[in-house]
Amino acid sequence: MDFTAEQIERYSRHILLQDVGVEGQEKISNGKVLVIGAGGLGAPILLYLAAAGVGTLGIIDGDVVDLSNLQRQVIHFTPDVGKPKVESAKEKILQINPEVKVVTYHQFFTAENAFDIIKDYDFVVDGTDNFPVKFLINDACVLAGKPFSHGGILRFDGQTLTHLPGTACYRCAFHSPPPPNAVPTCSQAGVLGAIAGMLGTIQAAEVLKFLTGAGDLLTNRLLTFNAKTMNFRTVNLKQNKKCPICGEHRSITQLVESEQAVCEIKSKK
Amino acid sequence: MSKIKVNDELQEVTLPLTVTGLIQLNNVLQPDMVSVQLNGEFVERGEFDATELKEGDEVDFLYFMGGGC
Ligand SMILES: [Zn+2]
Numbered sequence: 659m660d661f662t663a664e665q666i667e668r669y670s671r672h673i674l675l676q677d678v679g680v681e682g683q684e685k686i687s688n689g690k691v692l693v694i695g696a697g698g699l700g701a702p703i704l705l706y707l708a709a710a711g712v713g714t715l716g717i718i719d720g721d722v723v724d725l726s727n728l729q730r731q732v733i734h735f736t737p738d739v740g741k742p743k744v745e746s747a748k749e750k751i752l753q754i755n756p757e758v759k760v761v762t763y764h765q766f767f768t769a770e771n772a773f774d775i776i777k778d779y780d781f782v783v784d785g786t787d788n789f790p791v792k793f794l795i796n797d798a799c800v801l802a803g804k805p806f807s808h809g810g811i812l813r814f815d816g817q818t819l820t821h822l823p824g825t826a827c828y829r830c831a832f833h834s835p836p837p838p839n840a841v842p843t844c845s846q847a848g849v850l851g852a853i854a855g856m857l858g859t860i861q862a863a864e865v866l867k868f869l870t871g872a873g874d875l876l877t878n879r880l881l882t883f884n885a886k887t888m889n890f891r892t893v894n895l896k897q898n899k900k901c902p903i904c905g906e907h908r909s910i911t912q913l914v915e916s917e918q919a920v921c922e923i924k925s926k927k
Numbered sequence: 928m929s930k931i932k933v934n935d936e937l938q939e940v941t942l943p944l945t946v947t948g949l950i951q952l953n954n955v956l957q958p959d960m961v962s963v964q965l966n967g968e969f970v971e972r973g974e975f976d977a978t979e980l981k982e983g984d985e986v987d988f989l990y991f992m993g994g995g996c
Contacts, residue, residue: 731996842961
């Protein structure tokens with residue numbers, strides 16, 4: 659790929675980086691990334707990946723913008739209330755960077771569509787707000803051998819890990835989804851708006867590191883932080899022999915969805 | 928008193944103490960929802976009661992975080 663003078667100027671701060679350079683920017687420009695959920699995490703992830711010039715950005719979200727989203731979902735603006743989130747996000751992405759190809763899926767990520775959607779992408783990012791889908795993303799990506807970033811936030815806390823084939827997965831640490839309503843979600847317990855930005859930008863940085871090959875990914879590590887103390891820590895993980903999807907005795911060989919939990923969480927909104 | 932590390936912080940505890948006991952000592956909000964690593968290996972929930980801690984052990988409590996929206 660030959661960059662135009664305008665592209666070289668647009669991406670000059672990446673190109674200046676020794677670990678990125680023209681070569682790394684080319685990899686970013688050829689990258690195909692799927693962001694699942696255009697909400698609190700998806701917003702900063704999409705904004706930074708668009709600005710970075712990721713070639714293709716897929717966005718999947720079945721929701722429309724709600725007034726209560728605007729406290730943290732910084733890709734959506736007040737006039738967007740009522741608009742599908744994928745459309746609202748696409749408009750902002752193209753304003754930041756018209757070079758990005760945006761593919762929108764105005765639907766939810768399910769066991770039925772999972773493999774078909776992720777197959778077109780190099781990397782998947784979890785920006786969802788409930789456990790059934792977080793586990794579904796893990797399972798689909800592990801079974802398909804697809805790298806992904808897990809992210810979760812609640813109140814003043816956030817956590818994230820990056821999975822590549824052969825490294826610890828989300829189920830290695832968290833065996834199976836908690837029973838419905840056992841662990842509160844943001845819509846039940848609240849979240850400090852900026853936490854979404856803190857965690858989402860970490861996930862976006864992981865994507866750019868993955869695409870360029872710069873640095874060490876958060877593989878076999880779980881990064882957690884608490885914004886009250888501003889303590890960050892990484893817990894070393896390793897693949898769990900008893901993991902139901904990547905361990906020695908695998909009980910999960912196909913996608914199953916905890917439908918009921920999804921419905922219950924949805925109706926709580 | 929014996930020293931063990933919990934989430935990177937040194938704690939003084941009285942042995943014998945099980946993983947379940949340590950969870951109680953740390954006032955973990957939802958004891959049945961916490962994932963526990965002991966010296967880098969996950970302990971299955973069913974083994975919490977039977978797993979005895981010893982001096983110098985390093986324990987990580989990991990919590991579910993399901994938000995993102
Ligand atoms: Zn696993």
